[in-house]
Amino acid sequence: MPLLISEADVKNRLNHPTNLLIKHKLIGRGGHAVNGGKPKGTSDWSPEIKAIIGTLANNATNKSVAKAFKMAPAQVGAYARGLDSSGNKPDLELRAHLEANIEVVREKVIDKILKSVDSITDEKITEANYATLSKAASNLAGVFDRLGPKNDSLNGITQNQFVFFGVKPRQETDYNVIEVEAISG
Numbered sequence: 001m002p003l004l005i006s007e008a009d010v011k012n013r014l015n016h017p018t019n020l021l022i023k024h025k026l027i028g029r030g031g032h033a034v035n036g037g038k039p040k041g042t043s044d045w046s047p048e049i050k051a052i053i054g055t056l057a058n059n060a061t062n063k064s065v066a067k068a069f070k071m072a073p074a075q076v077g078a079y080a081r082g083l084d085s086s087g088n089k090p091d092l093e094l095r096a097h098l099e100a101n102i103e104v105v106r107e108k109v110i111d112k113i114l115k116s117v118d119s120i121t122d123e124k125i126t127e128a129n130y131a132t133l134s135k136a137a138s139n140l141a142g143v144f145d146r147l148g149p150k151n152d153s154l155n156g157i158t159q160n161q162f163v164f165f166g167v168k169p170r171q172e173t174d175y176n177v178i179e180v181e182a183i184s185g
Helices: 007-015 045-059 062-069 073-080 092-118 122-127 130-147
Strands: none
Touching: 045 062, 045 073, 045 092, 062 122, 092 130
16 A cells, blocks of 8 residues: 555545544534534544544643644543543443553554564673663563553553451460369379
């Protein structure tokens, strides 16, 4: 597939009925006067578009994404957190789409990181000084930590915590002790 496409192909793709941007009136065809955080004529965003907006907001500022979609920044922030447009109630369908989008990005990043880690040869490690090795290890650990599944309001999963209470051991003085003489017979 060529990287650059002709003007005719661009127009065909933009005007195609399955184009989500046209379907949801994000570009072209009609006015874009902001009305309640949505472009004029849009009654509601589909979960897919909300997920796109939320994913973009997780990687950019709410203000810039809001400007691009002609929305209120608070609404963009709500979508980024997997909430409805009011920011009050969780939107489970949106959260599922967000997690799917984030997982795709996470997998691509992990592939790139693995390729870069594979390029670190034993010779490079033996030639590097301790400060460089320490910084590289710290950076890799930070990336690994950031790429793991998040335990926040986005995916709605909380980790169970167990607290074990130890029973205080009893002493001999805590019991009534009866001395018994041995019977020999």
